[in-house]
Amino acid sequence: MSNSRLEKYGWLKPLSPRDPKENHRVATSLELLFDLIFVIAIATAGQQLHHSIVENHLSHGLTLYFMVFFALWWAWMNFSWFASAYDNDDAFYRIVTFVQIIGSLVIAAGIPLAFQQQDFDVIIIGYLIMRVGLVTQWFRVAHNDPERKGTALRYAFGIILVQIGWLLFHFTPINFTIYLFLILVVAELFVPVFAEANNMTPWHPHHISERYALLTIIVLGEAIIGCFNAISDAINHQLLSTELIFLCIGGLLMMFTMWWAYFDHDVAEYLNSRKRAFIWGYGHFLIFVSIAALGAGLAAAVNVVTGQAEVSSQVVCYFIVFSLIVYASSLWLLQDIHHLSGIKRWLYPISAVIICTIPMWFEHIGYAIFAISIVYALRLVFSKCFLAR
Numbered sequence: 001m002s003n004s005r006l007e008k009y010g011w012l013k014p015l016s017p018r019d020p021k022e023n024h025r026v027a028t029s030l031e032l033l034f035d036l037i038f039v040i041a042i043a044t045a046g047q048q049l050h051h052s053i054v055e056n057h058l059s060h061g062l063t064l065y066f067m068v069f070f071a072l073w074w075a076w077m078n079f080s081w082f083a084s085a086y087d088n089d090d091a092f093y094r095i096v097t098f099v100q101i102i103g104s105l106v107i108a109a110g111i112p113l114a115f116q117q118q119d120f121d122v123i124i125i126g127y128l129i130m131r132v133g134l135v136t137q138w139f140r141v142a143h144n145d146p147e148r149k150g151t152a153l154r155y156a157f158g159i160i161l162v163q164i165g166w167l168l169f170h171f172t173p174i175n176f177t178i179y180l181f182l183i184l185v186v187a188e189l190f191v192p193v194f195a196e197a198n199n200m201t202p203w204h205p206h207h208i209s210e211r212y213a214l215l216t217i218i219v220l221g222e223a224i225i226g227c228f229n230a231i232s233d234a235i236n237h238q239l240l241s242t243e244l245i246f247l248c249i250g251g252l253l254m255m256f257t258m259w260w261a262y263f264d265h266d267v268a269e270y271l272n273s274r275k276r277a278f279i280w281g282y283g284h285f286l287i288f289v290s291i292a293a294l295g296a297g298l299a300a301a302v303n304v305v306t307g308q309a310e311v312s313s314q315v316v317c318y319f320i321v322f323s324l325i326v327y328a329s330s331l332w333l334l335q336d337i338h339h340l341s342g343i344k345r346w347l348y349p350i351s352a353v354i355i356c357t358i359p360m361w362f363e364h365i366g367y368a369i370f371a372i373s374i375v376y377a378l379r380l381v382f383s384k385c386f387l388a389r
Helices: 003-008 029-054 058-086 091-117 121-144 146-170 178-196 205-236 242-262 274-305 313-334 342-361 365-386
Strands: none
Touching: 029 058, 029 091, 029 205, 029 274, 058 091, 058 121, 058 178, 058 205, 058 274, 091 121, 121 146, 146 178, 178 274, 205 242, 205 274, 242 274, 242 313, 242 365, 274 313, 274 365, 313 342, 313 365, 342 365
C-alpha cells in the first residue's frame, strides 16, 4: 500500500509538531491507557518496598526501590513529553505506543526479581522494548519536522548510546554497581538537555502540567490502595485496635492534604522557559517517589501496629516522616514558593521542623502518624484561612 493510501486511511500521517498554544489541549485516551499500565508497575514496586521495610531490610530495599522507580519514571517522562509535542494519533503512532506499553509490562514483571535476587535482566529488556518504540518515533520526527531535525536526531542517537550502555554494563562480566547505575542515570538525564539545546520541541505547558497531575493522582491512589490492603488484612485477622483506627485516620488525612497541597495552584503559566521546565519536570521525581514510598511506609506501619513486622515502630515512623518531608519540600520548591509571599512562604519549613520532632513524643506509631497528619493539615488550613492574601 502506498504512503498516500496509508495516509488516506489514517495509518500513516506526517508526525508534525503540535501547536504549543493549542486551546483545550487535554490528555488523550491513549495517554490514559499508558498511565493505567504504569499503575501495575508502580504498585509492584510499592509492594516490594513494603515487604523490605517490614522485614527490616530498609537500606537494601530503598536502594533497589530508587533504581526501579527511576526506570519507571524515566520511561513515563520520555513518552509524556514526546506525546505533548508530536502526538498525531495515526495508526502507526498507536501501534508504537502499544509496543512501549508492552515494554512497561515487562518492566513490571521484572521488579520482583530485582528486589529478591538483584536481577535486573527483565527490567532492562523491558526498558529496551520501550526505547525501540521511542527511537522509532524520533526518527519519524526527524523526517517530518525539518525545523527540529537536529533535535530529533540528538534524542534518537542519545537514547541509543545510553541504551547500549545499559546493555553493555549489565550483560557483560563488568560488575554492575550502584556507581555505574548513577553514571548511566546522569547520561539519561543529560540527553534531553543536550537535545533541547539545539531547538526546543513544541510541548504544551497545560498538557504537560495535566499529565504530571494525573500521575500524581495515580501514585496517591496506589499509596492508598497499599494502606487499604494492609488494613484489610489486619481486620480479617481480627487485629483491629484503637491505635490502628488512629493510624487509618491519620494516613488518609495525610493523603488528602498531600493531594490538596499539590493541586492548590495552576503551574502551567510558570513553565515558560526551558530552564524552568527542566527543573520542574526533573524535580517531580522526588514528588512521585516520596508519595509511593510514604504509601509503603504507612502499609508497614499497619504491620507494626498489628505485630506483624520485624522492624521497630520508630524506624517506620521516621521513614514516613522523611518521605513526607521530601514530598513537602519538593512541592514547596517546585511550585508553591512561586505563588506565596511573606510568612506563607515559610510555613512548609516551619511545619517540617515540627513534624520531625513528633516521633520523639509518641511511643505508639499509630498516634504519632495521626499527630503528624494533624500538623501537616493545619499548615494548609492556616495558610488558606488565616494568611489569605
